[in-house]
Amino acid sequence: MANLALRKLTKSYGTTEVLHGISLDVADGEFVVFVGPSGCGKSTTLRMIAGLEETTSGIIEIGGREVNNLEPKERDIAMVFQNYAIYPHMSVKKNIAFGLRSSKMPKADKEKRIQEVAGILDMVDLLDRKPSQLSGGQRQRVAIGRAMVRDPAVFLFDEPLSNLDAQLRTQMRLEIKKLHQRVGNTIIFVTHDQVEAMTMADRIVIMKDGYIQQVGTPAEVFHKPANTFVARFIGAPSMNLLAGRIEGTIVTLDAGQNVTVPTLAPTGDGGILLGVRPDDLHPNSANPIITGTVTLREPLGSETLIYVETPSGEIIAKADGRTPPAVGETVTLGADPENLHVFDASSGQALS
Amino acid sequence: MTDITPTADALLMPKSAPRTRNMGQIIRWLLLFIGGIIMVMPIAYMISTSLKWPHEVYNVNLIPDEPTIENYTYVLEDGRFYWWFVNSIIIATITTICNLLFDSLVGYTLCKFRFPGRTIVFIAILSTLMIPTEMLVIPWYLMSQSFGWLDSYWGIMFPGLMTAFGTFLMKQFFESVPDDFIEAARIDGLNELQIWWTVAMPLVKPALAALAIFVFLGNWTAFLWPLIVTNSVDMYTIPVGLSGFGDEADVAWELIMTGAAISTIPTLVVFLIFQRFIIRGVVMAGLKG
Structure with a gap:
C-alpha cells in the first residue's frame, strides 16, 4: 500500500494541451474516484499514473518515489480495464496467475495466492473455465483477481463497470467497495457515472476540460459544490440554476422574485446564479422562490418529478408521489435557505 | 362430402x-x-x-x-523423386515457419507501435506486392550469385522467407487485438517480445493458420524461381523435378500425374492440421461481445 501524489501534471498531444497542471494528494488506502464527462482527462490521468502514457511535465509519486521514468511494471500498480482485458485463450486460473508471471515468488506460494484471491472473489469453482464461459460480472471479477493477485501499492480502475447492465453494476459496485474495505489498498477509480462516484469514493475528483474542478468527499461535492459545473454534474436530476442579482442577503431573480440567502461575499458585478436541487425544491414550501406551470410529471413511486415552466426557464422539482400537482396546474416552488447555493454568474464559482 | x-x-x-x-x-x-x-x-x-x-x-x-499402380511403384522407387519430395518439404516448412514468425513480428510492430516513418515503411512493404515475380527473379539471381547461394536451399528460400502479403494480413488481424490486452500485459511485467508471443499471437491463430496454408501451398507449388536457381537434379523441388519426367519428344504424363498426385498429400495434411484453427477462429469470433 502507498500514497500517491500528482504534482502539476500536464499532458500534451502535439501542440494541444489536454491536461493543465493538475495536482492531487491521495492518502495511503484511500478510495479516490475521478469523475467527469468524456474528454475531461480522467482516463489520461489514470493512464499516466499507470505509465501507459508519457507525462509531458509534472511529477507522479507512488509511495514517495517519483515514477515518471519507470516502466508500468516497475510502478507497483495494477489496472483493471473497461473491457476487462482478460485473455480469451487462457483459463480463469491462468488469467489470474498471469499477474504473477514476472514475480519471483515460489510456485507453491503463487498457487496459494491464486487460491486465496479466487476465494475472496468467490471464483474457486470457476478457475478452469475459459472467459467465454463466464458472465460479464464474472469476467470483471477475473480482471480484478488478476490485479489483486500481485497485491500492488495502488489499484487503478478505468471505468470497469461501464459494460455491465444496471443490476450487475450495482452489485459489482458493492463488491468493489467491500473488497477495498477488506484489502485496504489505495484505489484510483475512473468513471463518468456520478452515482458510482458518490457511492464508492472516500473522495471524489471532479474534472472538466483537463482541469480539476473540485476535490472532496461525496457529501462535500454534493452539498457544497465549488462551481456551477460541479453543481450540475453531481446529483440527478441536475441542480436548477436561476439567474439573478445579489445585494446583501437578498437575491432578486430575473423573473422578479426576491429570495433571502445567507450572507455572502459577491465577487463580480452582482450577477449570480441561484442554485437549488430538485430534491430541495417543493410545492407549497414555507420559503417560496418561484411560480410556474407544471408541464410534465415523472412518477418515481414515493415521489414525482415535476417539470415546471417559470419566467426563469424550465426547472425541476420533487413533489409528493401520492398527490402530485397536475399538468397545467400553477405551483409555487420553494426551498429552505440552507439548501440554496449562490454562484457568480460570470465565473461560475460558488460564493462563500 | x-x-x-x-x-x-x-x-x-x-x-x-x-x-x-x-x-x-x-x-x-x-x-x-x-x-x-x-x-x-x-x-x-x-x-x-x-x-x-x-x-x-x-x-x-x-x-x-x-x-x-505401376506408375506409383516407378515414381516411389525412383531416387530422384524422393529427394525432390524432401527438398520441397524442407523448403516449404522452413519458409512457412519463417513467414509465421517474421510476418507476424513486422505486422505486430506496424500495428501496435507508433514510430516515425511507420506509414512509409508499411506503404513500402505493400508496394512490393505490385512487382511481378518475373521482374524480381533477375535481381534475386544476381544476389544469389554474388552471395554464392545458387543451387542451395538458402538460395531457393531467401526471397520467400518474409512476404508483403503475410505482413499485411497479420497487421490487419492484429488490429482486432484490443490495445487493452497489450497494456494489461505491459503492466503485468511482460516485455514486448513476451507480449507478442504470449498474448498477441494466440489471439490471431486463425490468421496464422490461413497464412501457414497460403505460404506452404505457395512454396510447395513454386516453379519459376526454383527452376532458375537450381542446377543439380538433387536440388530440384517437386514441380521442377516433375517437369523433367519427360523430354521434348515424349512427355511422360502418367509419371508426372503420379508425382503430382503424391505431392498433394502434404498439402492435404497441412490443410487438415490448420483448418481446425480457422474454424475455431470463426467460432470464437461468433462468441465475442
Missing part, C-alpha cells in the same frame, strides 16, 4: 412464393454442382492418368481400361 372451400389463410398466401424459392434453390445447387465439377475434374483426371498405362494416357476416359 369434402369441403373444398379455400380458407382465408390459403387465399391470402401468395401461391408462387414457394415455387420461386424452390427454383432459386435449384439454380443455386446447379451452379454449385457445376463449380464443383470444374474444381474436381482436373484432380480426378490427375488420379485417373496416374493409374493408366502410357498407351492409354491420351484417352479421355476417366476410368482407365486397365488400371495399374
